[in-house]
Amino acid sequence: xxxxxxxxxxxxxxxxxxxxxxxxxxxxxxxxxxxxxxxxxxxxxxxxxxxxxxxxxxxxxxxxxxxxxxxxxxxxxxxxxxxxxxxxxxxxxxxxxxxxxxxxxxxxxxxxxxx
Amino acid sequence: xxxxxxxxxxxxxxxxxxxxxxxxxxxxxxxxxxxxxxxxxxxxxxxxxxxxxxxxxxxxxxxxxxxxxxxxxxxxxxxxxxxxxxxxxxxxxxxxxxxxxxxxxxxxxx
Numbered sequence: 001x002x003x004x005x006x007x008x009x010x011x012x013x014x015x016x017x018x019x020x021x022x023x024x025x026x027x028x029x030x031x032x033x034x035x036x037x038x039x040x041x042x043x044x045x046x047x048x049x050x051x052x053x054x055x056x057x058x059x060x061x062x063x064x065x066x067x068x069x070x071x072x073x074x075x076x077x078x079x080x081x082x083x084x085x086x087x088x089x090x091x092x093x094x095x096x097x098x099x100x101x102x103x104x105x106x107x108x109x110x111x112x113x114x115x
Numbered sequence: 116x117x118x119x120x121x122x123x124x125x126x127x128x129x130x131x132x133x134x135x136x137x138x139x140x141x142x143x144x145x146x147x148x149x150x151x152x153x154x155x156x157x158x159x160x161x162x163x164x165x166x167x168x169x170x171x172x173x174x175x176x177x178x179x180x181x182x183x184x185x186x187x188x189x190x191x192x193x194x195x196x197x198x199x200x201x202x203x204x205x206x207x208x209x210x211x212x213x214x215x216x217x218x219x220x221x222x223x224x225x
Contacts, residue, residue: 040217042218044215045212092158103148103160103163105160106150106157108155109158111156
């Protein structure tokens with residue numbers, strides 16, 4: 001079974017609709033991240049969370065919100081979807097080892113299309 | 116200008132060739148991460164390094180902190196190495212926000 005799962009894997013929606021993307025992990029990591037990937041661009045950080053009570057904005061948080069329901073679950077919401085939010089969305093997790101940087105483990109991605 | 120630049124953007128090689136992908140960055144960093152994105156979209160971590168060199172199988176990653184440059188080498192390339200290779204850095208000014216290059220698309224032909 002995959003350590004980091006995302007649902008749905010594909011979603012087509014219309015402008016103005018509210019969308020929630022979900023991420024679950026079984027790795028026991030405290031840190032979770034949401035990224036978006038656009039063709040020709042690198043991944044960009046939307047939000048990240050270091051634990052259930054700690055949520056932080058990333059580079060491109062406008063138009064998005066998140067919820068960390070439990071250590072294992074981190075959801076991304078688009079309150080009112082717009083076409084330029086069409087992208088591939090990735091969830092990732094990492095451990096933390098007292099000041100050193102640990103690799104991130106990525107989910108399979110969610111392809112979102114906003115018409 | 117992107118803080119992380121990769122070259123080349125696209126690379127086609129014949130099976131067995133030695134491959135080099137380059138990553139240059141413009142900010143001070145705490146660590147650098149090489150990732151592989153498969154044709155289906157999944158992303159896996161290859162290396163995380165902050166100095167020197169790491170080797171795993173046919174993959175070798177090097178970093179020169181003074182020159183702000185890292186390279187990923189693939190020896191004896193194989194068609195199954197075909198993927199997008201992504202360089203990412205943890206900037207010293209914000210250790211929590213990893214910055215990514217746009218990726219290098221590698222195609223290895225049999």
